[in-house]
Amino acid sequence: MRTSTTSLILLSSTLTLAGGCDDGFDRGIVDDGDEVAFRCSGSNCNLGLGNTSRVGDHPLSNLSETKLVSAANDTAGVRIEGGTAKYMGSPMSITEIDVEADGELKLKLSTAGWIGGTQVKGAIFYIYIDPLDGSPTINAQLKIHDAWCEPGEYDPTMTICRYQFLTNVVPHDVDYPMSEKEFGWYHTCPDEDEMGLLDDTYKFSSVLSPNVSLFSTGSLGPRIDATPGTFINGCINGAVSKGQYWLNAFYDASAYRGLQPSQRTAMLRMWMAWHGGQSRTIPGRMISPRDELGGLFDWTSDPDWSIEAGYGASGARCRGSSPTIGMHRQWIDPVVSLPGWATLPHCTDSTLHNYAVLGVKVPANLW
Structure with a gap:
């Protein structure tokens, strides 16, 4: 077992699936070189995917790297029809999408080739949401309002990227407010600040996890499945993303610091203190x-x-x-x-x- 020299304490947090749990983060509480991490917090920690990335009323946890291919979500199928991004000040069509093993989003542009890192800021995906209940298809846009790539919290020798996504679909849930910087665009992650420990830059952020998908059912609870070509768009204050962002541990076993397959859902449920069919965590x-x-x-x-x-x-x-x-x-x-x-x-x-x-x-x- 390795023990990092970087202290990490996370208290009162939340999760990409359901809230009523623990944590947030602070530094210096433990000074012996060991790591301490956080759980979740919020109002729905015991049930389903209540606190996850959303467009309108539908979870947007899973997206396909291949355009025109629908990714299954709990209430709808979501497909990316196309998109645009600016390169050297000029808008260009997005022809291919790739999410690296460490969660970095890369976009191939029609005449400029691949861009990544913070260059993807401002890109817009045109998406179609097909509700499973037979309701009409929703034509939506998904914008990368901002992107940050920073040293990993647990392992600063690597870089972890996070993104702030906005949508033009008006949400019914008031926890997904309109952006203060872009009128008519709404956050896809909930307004949860980890009990005051996350500022606006962090609290609406997402991280991306490649080749996996996120689901939850009433009888089986939340799970993460291996799904080649699909990536999870997980809110940074959600249980599905905490391991990646705070521990720099990835669901892909072949990736640097990758978890074994048996650890995928275990990591999710560990953060939720899952026992007897529900999360058992509380704030603090x-x-x-x-x-x-x-x-x-x-x-x-x-x-x-x-x-x-x-x-x-x-x-x-x-x-x-x-x-x-x-x-x-x-x-x-x-x-x-x-x-x-x-x-x-x-x-x-x-x-x-x-x-x-x-x-x-x-x-x-x-x-």
């Missing part, structure tokens, strides 16, 4: 995760932190702290009060790998 709880397979990130060695749980694709798979008490977000004594918790095997620092692919510690003094 810090977490420190550990990668049991690839050793990409390791948890704090602070003795005041205890194992909360080990996570797999189904959520919590083993319980930490003492065998008789256990520890899990939102529950002071989960063995007694949280249905199904007592039946989970007990995991320790040395046995966690027998049960789960990701582990999480929490500050014991919070309980």
